[in-house]
Structure formats: structure tokens, C-alpha cells
């Protein structure tokens with residue numbers, strides 16, 4: 001199918017959902033496991049507790065399906081309306097992909113389903129990917145999921161990483177706008193730099209096994225503080241907008257200090273910078289849609305509000321998208 005710019009279909013953002021495991025692991029619990037304190041973790045990261053998967057009930061597929069069901073219901077649709085399911089995850093239940101399992105649980109029989117792996121940038125890259133299928137007129141209803149169970153891949157003896165991560169899933173329903181209605185995806189920018197690939201990995205270690213997560217925290221921190229504002233500015237620029245036009249800024253929930261640094265750099269009201277990592281830790285591809293859903297459920301994000309999201313992480317990869325809610 002070919003399209004000229006003038007015939008591109010608009011994208012709407014019409015429903016969100018999220019799901020986390022019931023089991024909560026606090027900083028105090030972690031202090032019983034490794035040489036750390038609540039004070040160190042909270043002051044260096046902003047994290048107080050995180051939700052941790054407890055067996056098969058909290059598999060990537062089950063968490064993603066729960067979040068997806070809520071997003072489909074919030075959009076006023078049923079599973080049979082879904083044309084495409086994109087599951088952004090780096091912690092698949094199955095190396096062949098988990099999206100098919102989600103499709104089965106949802107009963108979304110008409111949909112085509114596939115996984116997208118881009119670590120903590122997965123939700124942003126997935127949102128741009130999903131939008132292209134809508135813009136080109138190929139699909140009408142796309143369910144985008146971000147789900148990760150990084151607790152499976154954490155070395156619980158490594159205090160530099162085990163304090164950071166939590167498990168969960170978030171979902172967003174994107175829909176083709178009716179004829180001549182505006183496109184609510186206003187701008188985006190995606191970047192990769194493989195030269196930084198060895199800064200954050202879950203490496204294959206031979207004989208059907210992987211190493212636990214390894215990270216150069218200081219370098220990743222520096223990368224995020226430097227690169228994230230650039231992609232936000234670029235996506236705003238392509239939308240002819242300025243940072244002060246934004247109602248909400250949702251960064252990947254990795255570290256409160258990274259959010260604070262970006263807020264300071266832009267000089268925006270800190271209340272516009274969504275933060276919930278105190279309760280969830282870093283849930284990788286799920287962190288942005290969990291935060292988005294929480295703010296939508298609370299009635300803070302309203303129809304027509306301008307929202308910028310930005311993800312960053314392994315790859316290295318980073319990206320931003322600006323959209324109007326609704």
C-alpha cells in the first residue's frame with residue numbers, strides 16, 4: 001500500500017491499562033538480602049518498593065494480557081476488534097516470542113501479534129511502530145503492550161542492580177482517526193548507539209543460559225541525562241511545539257535524579273513530570289505505560305492534554321514521542 005503525505009491516516013490514543021504482581025518487595029526487605037539501606041536506595045534512585053513476579057501467574061504473557069484487557073475495555077472495544085498486538089519486552093517467556101500467548105489469552109483472534117525488543121526504549125519504539133501501521137492505512141486498532149519481568153534476570157546478590165528493578169505491564173490502545181480528523185501523534189525521534197552496547201546487557205552465556213543483568217550505572221546515568229533532553233527537543237521541534245506547551249512529561253522511570261535533571265534542564269514545573277518509581281522501581285518497557293495509565297486513571301491526564309514520553313536504555317537506545325491524549 002502506498003500513500004502520499006496528504007492521505008495519511010491520523011492516530012488517536014483511546015485507552016490505557018496496567019497490571020503488576022501482588023507481591024511487594026520494599027527497600028527494607030532488600031536490606032535483609034544485600035548490604036544496602038532504605039536511605040541509600042531512596043536517596044540515590046527515588047525507589048521505595050517494587051512489585052516482584054511470583055510464578056506463572058505473573059508471567060510476561062499474563063501481566064501483559066491483564067493490562068491489555070483493561071486498555072481494550074477503557075477504549076470501549078472488544079478483543080475481536082484488535083488488528084495488531086505489539087508486545088515490547090526484553091524478558092520474553094519464550095525466545096520465539098510471547099505476543100502469541102497474549103493474543104491467545106485475550107482471544108484476539110483477528111490480530112497479528114509480534115514482540116519488539118528495545119529494552120527500556122521498547123514502549124516508545126513500539127508506539128512509533130504501531131502508529132506507522134495506522135498512518136499507512138493498514139490497521140485500525142492496535143494494542144501496544146510494554147511488559148517486563150526483569151526480576152528473573154537480576155542477580156539478587158548484586159546490590160548495584162537488584163535494588164533498581166521491578167516487574168509489571170502497561171498497555172495503550174491506538175486507533176485510526178475517522179476521516180479528516182487530526183493526527184494526535186505530533187512528533188517523534190528514535191536513536192540507537194551500538195557503541196554503548198556493552199553498558200547494559202543480559203548476555204547469552206552458552207548452553208541455553210543467559211548471564212544475569214549487568215550494568216555500568218554511572219555511564220548509563222550520564223548517557224540518559226545528556227541524550228534524553230535532546231530527543232524530547234527534537235520530537236517537540238518536529239511538532240512545532242515547545243517544552244512549555246506540554247501538560248505532562250513521562251520519562252522512563254529509572255531514577256528520580258534523572259527526572260529531576262531533565263526538569264531542571266528544561267525549567268519546567270516539576271509537577272508536570274510524572275513519577276511513580278517510588279512504588280514500582282524500574283519496570284523497563286512497562287514503566288512509561290504504567291505511569292501513563294496511573295495518571296489517566298487519576299483523571300490528571302485529560303483529553304487533548306499534550307504528553308511527551310521518553311525512553312532510554314540498553315542498546316544503547318533512546319527515543320521520545322509527543323502526542324495529544326484522546
Ligand code: UT7
Pocket residue numbers: 035036037040041044045120159160163216217218220221224254255282284312313314
Ligand atoms: O533502565 C535502564 C536505564 N538504567 C538507568 O537509568 C540506571 C542509571 N544509573 C543509575 O541510576 C545510578 O548510577 C545507580 C542508581 C545505578 C547508582 O547510583 P550512583 O550514584 O551512580 O552510585 P555509584 O555506582 O557511583 O556507587 C556509589 C557508591 C559505591 O561505593 P564506593 O565505591 O563509593 O565506596 C557503591 O559500591 O555506592 C555503593 N553502592 C551501594 N551502597 C549501598 C552501590 N550500590 C549500593 C547499594 N547500597 N545498593
